[in-house]
Amino acid sequence: MNVNTYRLALIGFGNVGQGLTQIIRDLDFSEYGAKFQVVAVCDLLKGSVYHPDGLDPAELLEAIALKGSLESIHAPYRDWDAIRTITDTNADVVVEMSYTDLKTGEPAFTHIRTALRHGKHAIMTNKGPVALHYAELKTLANQQGVELGVEGTVMSGTPSLRLGTELLSAARITKIQGIVNGTTNYILTRMEQGNTYESALSEAQSKGYAEADPTGDVEGHDAVGKVVILANLLMGASLRINDVDRTGITGLTVQDIETARVAGERWKLIGTVEKTSAGVRASVQPTRLPISHPLAGVAGATNAITYTTQLLGEVTLVGPGAGRIETGYALIGDLLAIHRKKQK
Amino acid sequence: MNVNTYRLALIGFGNVGQGLTQIIRDLDFSEYGAKFQVVAVCDLLKGSVYHPDGLDPAELLEAIALKGSLESIHAPYRDWDAIRTITDTNADVVVEMSYTDLKTGEPAFTHIRTALRHGKHAIMTNKGPVALHYAELKTLANQQGVELGVEGTVMSGTPSLRLGTELLSAARITKIQGIVNGTTNYILTRMEQGNTYESALSEAQSKGYAEADPTGDVEGHDAVGKVVILANLLMGASLRINDVDRTGITGLTVQDIETARVAGERWKLIGTVEKTSAGVRASVQPTRLPISHPLAGVAGATNAITYTTQLLGEVTLVGPGAGRIETGYALIGDLLAIHRKKQK
Numbered sequence: 001m002n003v004n005t006y007r008l009a010l011i012g013f014g015n016v017g018q019g020l021t022q023i024i025r026d027l028d029f030s031e032y033g034a035k036f037q038v039v040a041v042c043d044l045l046k047g048s049v050y051h052p053d054g055l056d057p058a059e060l061l062e063a064i065a066l067k068g069s070l071e072s073i074h075a076p077y078r079d080w081d082a083i084r085t086i087t088d089t090n091a092d093v094v095v096e097m098s099y100t101d102l103k104t105g106e107p108a109f110t111h112i113r114t115a116l117r118h119g120k121h122a123i124m125t126n127k128g129p130v131a132l133h134y135a136e137l138k139t140l141a142n143q144q145g146v147e148l149g150v151e152g153t154v155m156s157g158t159p160s161l162r163l164g165t166e167l168l169s170a171a172r173i174t175k176i177q178g179i180v181n182g183t184t185n186y187i188l189t190r191m192e193q194g195n196t197y198e199s200a201l202s203e204a205q206s207k208g209y210a211e212a213d214p215t216g217d218v219e220g221h222d223a224v225g226k227v228v229i230l231a232n233l234l235m236g237a238s239l240r241i242n243d244v245d246r247t248g249i250t251g252l253t254v255q256d257i258e259t260a261r262v263a264g265e266r267w268k269l270i271g272t273v274e275k276t277s278a279g280v281r282a283s284v285q286p287t288r289l290p291i292s293h294p295l296a297g298v299a300g301a302t303n304a305i306t307y308t309t310q311l312l313g314e315v316t317l318v319g320p321g322a323g324r325i326e327t328g329y330a331l332i333g334d335l336l337a338i339h340r341k342k343q344k
Numbered sequence: 345m346n347v348n349t350y351r352l353a354l355i356g357f358g359n360v361g362q363g364l365t366q367i368i369r370d371l372d373f374s375e376y377g378a379k380f381q382v383v384a385v386c387d388l389l390k391g392s393v394y395h396p397d398g399l400d401p402a403e404l405l406e407a408i409a410l411k412g413s414l415e416s417i418h419a420p421y422r423d424w425d426a427i428r429t430i431t432d433t434n435a436d437v438v439v440e441m442s443y444t445d446l447k448t449g450e451p452a453f454t455h456i457r458t459a460l461r462h463g464k465h466a467i468m469t470n471k472g473p474v475a476l477h478y479a480e481l482k483t484l485a486n487q488q489g490v491e492l493g494v495e496g497t498v499m500s501g502t503p504s505l506r507l508g509t510e511l512l513s514a515a516r517i518t519k520i521q522g523i524v525n526g527t528t529n530y531i532l533t534r535m536e537q538g539n540t541y542e543s544a545l546s547e548a549q550s551k552g553y554a555e556a557d558p559t560g561d562v563e564g565h566d567a568v569g570k571v572v573i574l575a576n577l578l579m580g581a582s583l584r585i586n587d588v589d590r591t592g593i594t595g596l597t598v599q600d601i602e603t604a605r606v607a608g609e610r611w612k613l614i615g616t617v618e619k620t621s622a623g624v625r626a627s628v629q630p631t632r633l634p635i636s637h638p639l640a641g642v643a644g645a646t647n648a649i650t651y652t653t654q655l656l657g658e659v660t661l662v663g664p665g666a667g668r669i670e671t672g673y674a675l676i677g678d679l680l681a682i683h684r685k686k687q688k
Contacts, residue, residue, distance in 0.1 A: 023655065032514065157656050159511035166510070167503035170376065170680055171673050294662055297641035311367065311673040312501050312664055318638050319659035329515050329655040336514055 004342065005035045006335060007054070009089050009120075011082050011111050012097035013043035013070070016125050016152070018061060019328030020095065025057035029332075034339040036332075041070060042085040044098075049075035052090050082107065086114050093338065095331055096124035102216075102225050102241065105129040109137075116140045116148070123149030123334035125156075125327050131225040131241060134232050147341060149334025150233070154180060154226045155303045157329030158319030162337070164234040164307060172310035173234055176273040180226040182301035182321040183210045183217035184249050184269045189299045191257050192266065197250070209301055209322075219248035220269065220284040227271040227282050230305075235273060237280035245283035252286055260288050266296045348686065349379045350679060351398070353433050353464075355426050355455050356441035357387035357414070360469050360496070362405060363672030364439065369401035373676075378683040380676075385414060386429040388442075393419035396434050426451065430458050437682065439675055440468035446560075446569050446585065449473040453481075460484045460492070467493030467678035469500075469671050475569040475585060478576050491685060493678025494577070498524060498570045499647045501673030502663030506681075508578040508651060516654035517578055520617040524570040526645035526665040527554045527561035528593050528613045533643045535601050536610065541594070553645055553666075563592035564613065564628040571615040571626050574649075579617060581624035589627035596630055604632050610640045 010017045024036050038057055040050040047070035049055060055075065063072045070078075086094050094115035096108050105128040112129055115122040116137065124130065129137065130153045141148040151161050155178075164173060179185050186209050190200035201218070204210035216222050224244045231237040249269050260267050270287040273280060289296040294316040298304040303321030308314050320326040354361045368380050382401055384394040391414035393399060399419065407416045414422075430438050438459035440452050449472040456473055459466040460481065468474065473481065474497045485492040495505050499522075508517060523529050530553050534544035545562070548554035560566050568588045575581040593613050604611050614631040617624060633640040638660040642648040647665030652658050664670040 027516070029514065157515070158659055159507070162511055163503070163507060167506055167677065170373065170676055171501070172371070292641075292643060294641070297636075297638070299636060311676075312670050315502055315661070315663035317659070317661055320657055326656050332514055332655075333511065 003030050003035050006093050007037050007039045007091045008093050008095050009040040009085050009091035010095045011042050013041050013046050015324040016097045016327045019324030020331050021057045023328050039091050040085050040089045042082050046070050048080050049073045050077040050089050051075045087118050093121040100126050100128045102128050105132040116144050121147045121338050125152030127153045127225040131228045147338045151333045152327050152330025155321050156327040160305050168307050171312045173307050174275050175308035176230050178271045178305035179298050179303050180271050181223040186301045218250050220246045223271045223284040231273040231280050231282050235280050247285045264291050347374050347379050350437050351381050351383045351435045352437050352439050353384040353429050353435035354439045355386050357385050357390050359668040360441045360671045363668030364675050365401045367672050383435050384429050384433045386426050390414050392424050393417045394421040394433050395419045431462050437465040444470050444472045446472050449476040460488050465491045465682050469496030471497045471569040475572045491682045495677045496671050496674025497573050499665050500671040504649050512651050515656045517651050518619050519652035520574050522615045522649035523642050524615050525567040530645045562594050564590045567615045567628040575617040575624050575626050579624050591629045608635050
């Protein structure tokens with residue numbers, strides 16, 4: 001079988017970038033007719049290296065493990081900034097994994113536009129630019145004849161977006177409900193098990209599920225970003241962040257959780273997108289679900305989405321919503337999708 | 345957008361054939377660039393009609409609803425048998441929906457081989473030929489340059505096979521566990537709710553979930569067929585029906601169910617396929633699952649499969665496992681897959 005090589009420029013080399021690199025180091029994709037080669041890595045803190053013939057993934061990971069930087073990597077070109085790494089390397093695919101900003105989408109939005117304008121595929125795990133600017137990016141990608149890969153922006157590598165767009169869309173999706181934030185689901189699960197909000201939160205922080213400032217998760221901002229992505233990708237809506245009714249979990253008390261439990265119900269932070277006669281409506285809200293609801297049993301940091309369809313009724317996908325290897329796999333899915341398109 | 349028309353010959357016109365015809369009557373697939381036209385229907389009991397320019401789906405359904413037969417349909421050709429309907433009509437795609445025989449796979453196996461040999465795509469919801477002869481059929485389809493569609497043989501229209509082959513295979517599936525028989529899951533759910541096996545079974549029969557002779561479901565034969573399909577399609581195994589360790593649910597007592605309940609567990613009939621050092625092993629067995637297992641909460645006639653993967657851990661898909669429209673949708677999925685291949 002013919003094997004196509006795809007040259008990758010990694011913008012950001014945190015957990016996800018390292019997870020992707022680890023997958024590329026350990027696994028072979030030649031049975032799919034594809035080979036993935038990291039030619040450039042650019043990270044604000046860890047440094048920037050470029051080798052047109054490819055960098056060794058094992059050396060990249062070792063350098064980070066030993067020194068926390070890419071300084072020890074031998075490469076003919078180094079210290080290029082993100083824009084130059086995108087425009088001047090021989091990469092075919094730009095992998096955007098810089099930090100998420102749900103207000104401006106920057107700097108990722110500029111990185112992705114630059115990649116597309118230079119005729120390079122862009123794949124990303126960063127919700128910001130997708131929640132804020134999907135339509136514009138998709139139009140630009142189509143004009144340029146390149147692909148946009150966004151699977152990792154919802155449920156990490158669990159293929160929730162492709163399940164919707166490729167396998168369920170012909171069944172006519174009318175409603176989407178999801179547990180799309182693992183941190184809050186972990187906290188709610190621990191509260192059900194008798195912990196206070198404060199102790200559940202600090203446990204989530206110590207496990208690395210929640211950040212020092214947990215606002216983005218517990219007030220529902222992260223879930224809103226994902227709900228906008230689901231609405232715009234799967235229902236052809238053009239929602240903005242502010243169109244989503246948002247309530248976080250900070251108002252829920254141990255008493256609320258206990259009252260629900262006694263009634264055979266559970267509180268979950270549910271993102272909902274629904275087709276109505278007034279257009280697509282979306283919300284993120286703590287919701288009391290009967291124990292028999294397919295989302296009620298989803299415990300801990302696990303995520304899940306229930307698609308309600310005209311032809312199949314409810315179809316639910318349950319899987320990881322975070323993790324370095326798991327999110328790295330989302331990018332592998334995007335790369336293989338680019339590869340399949342190229343075969344046409 | 346260009347629209348390709350696919351001409352279908354329906355072999356069998358029971359629930360699934362009618363469900364597919366209803367979808368074609370009611371929904372338009374031109375946004376996918378495809379149009380589906382029924383040109384021939386051949387059913388042992390209801391009759392056989394062929395019109396090279398297409399039959400009206402509404403008239404077909406009305407004839408069955410009013411008279412239970414196709415006798416009133418105006419068509420230039422009629423009373424052709426299945427083989428002639430496959431070979432001598434202008435259909436591009438043969439849709440095999442005759443009755444299931446897990447011992448010989450006939451008559452479906454002959455129908456499908458005939459279709460493939462005549463250069464026609466074959467899609468099916470009939471487990472028999474797929475569980476017994478998948479490798480041979482796949483080889484023949486590849487030789488002939490046509491497609492084989494089998495999505496509806498497991499979990500009806502819930503896209504469990506395509507999720508595995510297209511979206512999860514690169515994550516390396518190491519184990520598959522599923523509730524793939526709705527009848528037994530319905531019976532077990534009702535037993536948990538305090539019913540005896542006998543009353544739960546007769547209820548399942550009155551709801552149309554179980555047949556008059558329930559052996560195929562309650563002794564696990566149906567689930568074994570599906571487990572063989574999962575093993576051979578998703579793990580590249582070449583298992584036969586007799587390679588699967590099989591135990592049905594008839595040995596389970598109300599007391600067993602109650603003992604599990606008290607321990608916070610549930611009995612489910614679980615089909616398992618696992619990669620081991622000794623090759624792929626498969627079984628169908630009543631299994632006590634902790635309530636936290638993603639399959640434990642799957643109630644009633646709903647089906648579900650958990651894929652354990654190297655890169656993503658566990659990913660679970662929950663959805664309908666039967667139903668005329670639901671199974672009809674499996675065939676729409678297969679048709680759209682043929683269409684996507686044709687675009688390449």
